[in-house]
Amino acid sequence: MSAKPETASEIASAVAGRKMSALAATEAALARIERHDNILNSFTDVTAERARAKARAIDADIAAGGKVGPLAGVPFAVKNLFDVAGLSTRAGSKINRDLAPARRDATLIERMEAAGAVLVGALNMGEYAYDFTGENIHDGPSRNPHDTTRMSGGSSGGSGSAVGGALVPIALGSDTNGSIRVPSSFCGIFGLKPTYGRLSRARSFPFVASLDHLGPFARSVADLALAYDAMQGPDADDGACTTRGPEPVAPLLDVSISGLRVAIAGGHFQKNVFPEAVEAVSRVAKALGATQVVDVPEASRARAAAYVITTTEGASLHLDRLRKRPNDFDPAVRDRLIAGAMVPAPLVDRAQKFRRWYRAQLAEIFRSVDVLLAPATPCTAPKLGQVNFNLDGVELPVRANIGIHTQPISFIGLPVVAVPVPLEPLPIGVQIICAPWREDIALRVAHALERMGVVAAPVPRGF
């Protein structure tokens, strides 16, 4: 058993080559969780026995000369809004713990395991995914592995924390307004929010049906692509899932990016940012030779419309729980949802109509540009519990501003790879944004940046 935190690619290669057993890879992950998670608090459930059984089955298959999957023996974990057979899908809440245990895994878990990956547990998250901090009133906050007094980012905080701390090489999370890209930025790792509809959400607990996406986190682009490829494909169990067949990206990662037209998102995306975010975008842009700044029209209004749709659809989802068990919510989440229930319906309809208009504006931009660059977060990870930050002499609320640069992008379902720029003392992410269904371009650009050494996810000191 190695103490070195391997990448998924290294583990899969070693297991396929019979240099390491799937069981040894699994035990190594379980040992790292045991050693570090009392500090990180990223896991809410460790499915050790299930994982060992799965790993033994993989090893038996390999010994019998069976086909080896591309993720053979790779440990992974999922945000606790994914159904895991035998567990109640808590979605960060107290209320959902009363649900009957799930009878079947979420589709994406099934697909990861069909590729040979080994589920080792479920991860902490902000209550009902209505969160950008990674804090949770019921389970305690997941912590940032670069500085455990700081936020992991939300709402997939445990996913960011577990991958950032190298407890597992791959985690899955969800992103409604930024919940994959924000923890990726704060925890200094790679995250993929695919095109809306690309990956099945079947048997995951929803938040905002028209904005919910699922996707992977990893510490290398190759790992991100491996997981993404394993999870693609139609699924009749998710009404919003694409009918497109899998379009594997891993074999394309080394295809040259020369000739791609890269621009920097201007306007809204260059406002309300700390110097670290400006520096991160600047480094990435310089490495890619990007100098053109493209204004994204009405991006601030897009953020507003995403907010309106989120708060109202979220309120609708939870209306009965708000009536029957209001005191079992995190009060901050409850009060936002109650307010959401009170937003007049015409504003929601107008937000959905504006969304179509805005989508057309971005489609026009992507006729002359292949990639847009924007900050993933306006700042590096704030302190746990921090309420305000000071930007250019102005006090601004932290929670409301963490997602200002991610919301206008997920609002129209564009694919994004969040890449980590390893600034000191804390990392910060940049969004590589592409046209719908062009995850391949975003991942190729991220891979090129990784090879240039501009972006990286080094394991933090102490892990």
Next chain:
Amino acid sequence: MAEPLDDYIDAVSKALALPIEEAWRPAVRANLEVSLRLGRLVDEFALPDETEPAPIFTA
């Protein structure tokens, strides 16, 4: 002194049978103010009458 939104909050709370304890009211009101301020940004953006919403129903 009652805040301007309080009557509205009371009315919707009643219409939706959604209980609001007095202790929660300031936070609910503050959140509603934010939602309505952002909603106004959406409201004031004129679009043609024929504009379809983003989700389109398929029969």
